[in-house]
Amino acid sequence: MGKKLVAYFSASGTTKKVAEMVADAAQADLYEITPKEAYTSADLNWMDKKSRSSVEMSDKKIRPEIAGEDAKIENYDEIFIGFPIWWYVAPTIINTFLEKYDFAGKKIILFATSGGSGFGNTVKELQPSAPDATFIEGKLLNNTNKQEIENWVKTL
Numbered sequence: 001m002g003k004k005l006v007a008y009f010s011a012s013g014t015t016k017k018v019a020e021m022v023a024d025a026a027q028a029d030l031y032e033i034t035p036k037e038a039y040t041s042a043d044l045n046w047m048d049k050k051s052r053s054s055v056e057m058s059d060k061k062i063r064p065e066i067a068g069e070d071a072k073i074e075n076y077d078e079i080f081i082g083f084p085i086w087w088y089v090a091p092t093i094i095n096t097f098l099e100k101y102d103f104a105g106k107k108i109i110l111f112a113t114s115g116g117s118g119f120g121n122t123v124k125e126l127q128p129s130a131p132d133a134t135f136i137e138g139k140l141l142n143n144t145n146k147q148e149i150e151n152w153v154k155t156l
Contacts, residue, residue: 010093108135110122
């Protein structure tokens, strides 16, 4: 069994709590995907077409910059990647993260939190950013508890 990492992006803290439970259940290291410029509540206002998140999601070529330390992806075989669902897909900062490292031969297991939408085209939109990785469309982990997450991780 190889070494595991849980990398996550959390704009409001919801995904962070879930990522911590996933890391615990998977006995994995934890890494936060931190935007160079933090998102404010105004940035996250999806009802404002000019908000930062709306602009990023309407132009899939935008790649928000990442701050923080090197995730050392080369040290891991399985990488869980968690994020909130924005406009039925992963935020483009996840593409930034995938494009920053070499994921060739790695297994990427996705998980997400959402206010109501599912994974949509997430896998399809992320695969070009890490074409030599194997993606698994994990699970939406909304309002889940530690036991449910442990049971899910055991199935992988």
